[in-house]
Amino acid sequence: MKKLVFVFALIALVSAGSAFAQTAYQNNIGVYFDEAGTTLINNDGVVGAKDIYVVLTNLTVDTVKGFECKLTAEGGMVMSYASISFPVNTVNVGVRFGEVIAGFAEPVMVENGSVMVMQAQVIVTDVSIPGELYLDPVYFASVEGAPAFLSAGVLIPANNSTAPGEPVLVTNGSEEPVATEGTSFDNLKSLYR
Numbered sequence: 001m002k003k004l005v006f007v008f009a010l011i012a013l014v015s016a017g018s019a020f021a022q023t024a025y026q027n028n029i030g031v032y033f034d035e036a037g038t039t040l041i042n043n044d045g046v047v048g049a050k051d052i053y054v055v056l057t058n059l060t061v062d063t064v065k066g067f068e069c070k071l072t073a074e075g076g077m078v079m080s081y082a083s084i085s086f087p088v089n090t091v092n093v094g095v096r097f098g099e100v101i102a103g104f105a106e107p108v109m110v111e112n113g114s115v116m117v118m119q120a121q122v123i124v125t126d127v128s129i130p131g132e133l134y135l136d137p138v139y140f141a142s143v144e145g146a147p148a149f150l151s152a153g154v155l156i157p158a159n160n161s162t163a164p165g166e167p168v169l170v171t172n173g174s175e176e177p178v179a180t181e182g183t184s185f186d187n188l189k190s191l192y193r
Helices: 002-019 184-191
Strands: 028-032 048-057 063-075 077-085 090-092 099-109 115-124 131-136 148-151 154-157 169-171
Touching (some): 028 063, 077 131, 099 115, 115 169
Antiparallel strands (some): 028 048, 048 115, 063 077, 063 099, 063 148, 077 115, 090 099, 131 169, 148 154
16 A cells, blocks of 8 residues: 555656656747847848847747846847837836836737747947847846746746857857757757857
8 A cells, every 4th residue: 555655646746747847948038130039140240220039939838928038238239128019918017227027918829839029129339349139037037047938827937048148149240149959969069068
């Protein structure tokens, strides 16, 4: 009888743990020059505004109800916070510079494992030096040490699309940010950053 109770307890523990388990290559958040979440660098050498998109990729959920992150620009670009827009009616309660803490009025549907949650612009101010955009957690993060998103009433940590401390978007630079993905080759690359 004790063995049977132990087996049921073990099954319950494994089942509960796997409900929220995720790898470092699932539930990613990144900033891209296209809604599809593929273009990380722009080297056109032109000063001015460039559209950017915050995209959640490799999602393990069907809908997103909100998200939080901090965007910081350095070098030859600045972030245009006045240009921020969302895919649905949204309440953005981020009060610190660069922070977005957005709740959506209705769930945004995930298609093919990804969803665009915010559109904005960066302004390239100098083409002679690289501009870099960084994505970090907000100051009072809902999930400690990570950006996060909300789905079905559950806060889920979002993994940065690039290695920690690396820019997620670059203008007029010599190197493109290295995206972290779930393929075996990218797993190997992430070991040698």
